[in-house]
Amino acid sequence: MFEKTTFDSEVFCSGAFRNYVETAMPVLVRYLDCNIPKGVNVHDPSILTEMARELMVGDTGAPASFDGVRFCRILNLYMHTGLFVHTPGSMGRQYSGTFPLAAVTDMVSSVVNQPCSFYEASQLPCVAEKIMASELNRFIGFDSSRFAMLTTSGGSLANLTALLAAKNHKYPGCLSGGLSACCANGLPAVAMGEDAHYSLVRVVEVLGIGEEQIVRLPLNEKRQIDVNRVQETLDRAAVSGLDVFCLVASAGTTSVGAIDPLEELAEIAQENNLWYHVDGCHGASLLLSDKLRPLLEGIGRADSISWDAHKMMSVPSPCSLLFYKDRETAGGAFRQEASYVFDREPAIYSEYEGGSMNFECTKRPMIMNLWILWAMHGRTLFSARIEQLCALCMESYHILLENQDFEALHSPQTNILCFRYRPENLPEKFPYSLFQQEIRKRVCCAGRYFISKTDIAGEAALRVVIMNYGHTSDNFRELLQEIRKAGQDVIFEYKNISN
């Protein structure tokens, strides 16, 4: 069973690497050079499967050798069936075209392949994490001798880790005895706004806390948590047998980009002795801008903050950061021992290792994408861009106000804008929600603009996220025109069917 096999190491050599890079380069350059608005062409998955299968060599006896034509065809299929994130047509998601330098860094990281939880095998990523922690904390303002930062594979995992630390902090017996040993003061519960990200519900449920133990905080007209109604909601929860231990605020909700009143909520959390977590996955990046930072006033009072660099900072996905005010509590998220990874005695580099605070054992050195960008270009690379995106979003809002057949649903706080098309000739009987959804589908199908939808107060709305570096207000005007056309087509067809 263990007889020796000869293995052709040609596929591992630098020659193979060079061949593949040289094949990929012109394809990628063409892709990056495209700047006309393009959304996405959605293909029937069974047809796409057939196309993909045709590009595979099949189960041959020996590994096939380099085939540039095949590789080129695969890359083209990949790019042309995806969202054209580098064009201003991509307005539907919170990610966008990335800085090309970060893409090159990703290639380097995949060659050197150093999962970065432990210093010994991944020194520069560990050091880069510390450097970025201190660079970014300048704008948060945590006590630099006590705070901690780690990277996680996505914002959901950052939120999970933070809430885990919160739970173990509040219920020290939980790690040994389990959650059911922690119900002396009522069922452990978490409070969050009505618009909190869906991953937070997942996170709470993962932790063994039921959905019935999620206390939803009502919103004000700006779709922020209504600070005037938090205390009464918490009081009612306590009466009904819940032991709320954590309050989650959103700094940039996913649906409309609203930033909860962070300072006031900090006050309430402190008064009620709650762990205060700020889900800043979307909006924490505003901290980098001197102009926009005041929107996040109070964030420095959080116990933990999650922050996605893969959203407004245009780093490839994922690159999530989790900040803790106090590294002692951060270390409480996990407890375990593994003799093949953890040393019992602390080494000089122990404090540079995130392994004991991280859920991941094998973690991509995603910090390198962020640190190298920061090292090469400085903070203004990000702050200028973020200011531009928010300004463009505000400009889009004003354009919307000028167009009477559109209904703006909020004044944007960040780079997300939600609205509805409400023409005068919309038949009364036509369900308004369905109308928006149908418009969205048609606009996307046209292939020029990709926008998303969200439900606001139970009714569908159109949603744009201004994310693209090439985006101008003309693009937004053109989008409104496309929406108008799609909407009028729907009305025309509806009237024809009704008659």
Place this chain on the structure above:
Amino acid sequence: MFEKTTFDSEVFCSGAFRNYVETAMPVLVRYLDCNIPKGVNVHDPSILTEMARELMVGDTGAPASFDGVRFCRILNLYMHTGLFVHTPGSMGRQYSGTFPLAAVTDMVSSVVNQPCSFYEASQLPCVAEKIMASELNRFIGFDSSRFAMLTTSGGSLANLTALLAAKNHKYPGCLSGGLSACCANGLPAVAMGEDAHYSLVRVVEVLGIGEEQIVRLPLNEKRQIDVNRVQETLDRAAVSGLDVFCLVASAGTTSVGAIDPLEELAEIAQENNLWYHVDGCHGASLLLSDKLRPLLEGIGRADSISWDAHKMMSVPSPCSLLFYKDRETAGGAFRQEASYVFDREPAIYSEYEGGSMNFECTKRPMIMNLWILWAMHGRTLFSARIEQLCALCMESYHILLENQDFEALHSPQTNILCFRYRPENLPEKFPYSLFQQEIRKRVCCAGRYFISKTDIAGEAALRVVIMNYGHTSDNFRELLQEIRKAGQDVIFEYKNISN
């Protein structure tokens, strides 16, 4: 606050991309061309921090422009402070040098930046997941009309997701009422071998199940779960008030690479009505080899299997796969709604979307690294390599047996080998464990070979993972020589101090 800012989009253009690639190429080629054994040079983190800080532009007024020299220096620092995974000196971890094609694919993925939980924005990755699911399931043997596969950011997350599905399957009320509503038949508990990976303890604790509710199954002399003692252990657990709902087997333990008796454990799991999870993160890759597949006999009876393609398949980290026998139970891991991502009505592509089964919302399209390798080179690219690694490990074991001053701790089942250096002149009083640790430290410091240590039966042992494509048995012989020298140095110094 929202006034317009001009943002220099030069850093986003294809010219910048070309500049960075052309700078990185020669550095990476030199790195890949190095084939003398090299381990790692561990630097003092404060000195490395200074070196890294010196390469940063600082907080300038405007983003700095392209600087090839700076970029080159950063890359060199990255590579030369890391583990030299592409040389045969890298023998300490379960990851290694990757296929260069996968690194290029990673760069492409970072340019097109399509987080891959939803078909609409990430069509080819969704289709590639389905294709790889069916390609790989040929070797597992799940019912193709019922099984499901998804990718996760690392093996820990794969194990977490599987155990979450198990918990929700066994306790349907948990999602609403929380774990404390699920204790009618005793405290929810999980059974796993003494050598199960440390992440499994984390996972169980994350779910709100305490460490006291982990039932450890004793091992046999091969360090596999001892099937003859499982039932009595489960019975004892029941008597003590635990409601075991899940049995975890390891297919390749991290410490010694032992594969639990999967078929017999399947039988026990079935008899006791337990969810049967196989942690195949390390060893499931053996399925790809016709020669080695029999070692995993019985894996097809699992309810869920985790499988890391970033270990023996040499795909960049992470690329973890999670298989479920039944997609219905897979869907039970999570429950939530988000109007901006999930559509209420199923579309033709709904079954191609992993979003509802995945913890991650924003997930890297890691499947592309695997699929493109598979598409371009076929299965034998992997199977030939895995056979070579296992054969080399067995050969190393035989070399070890020929050397009387070494103690082999097991006959390897995969590509991991643990042993101790036990020379005749080792002073009786010298703690044996400390001796191995000191040897390991010195061998690593010498910079030629990077090996790891693990505790076996409470005592430290040296551990090598045969992972490198350029590795030969001469490397292992040379390593033994280095160990001998380090060990004799330690003894010499000890005797001098004692006298």
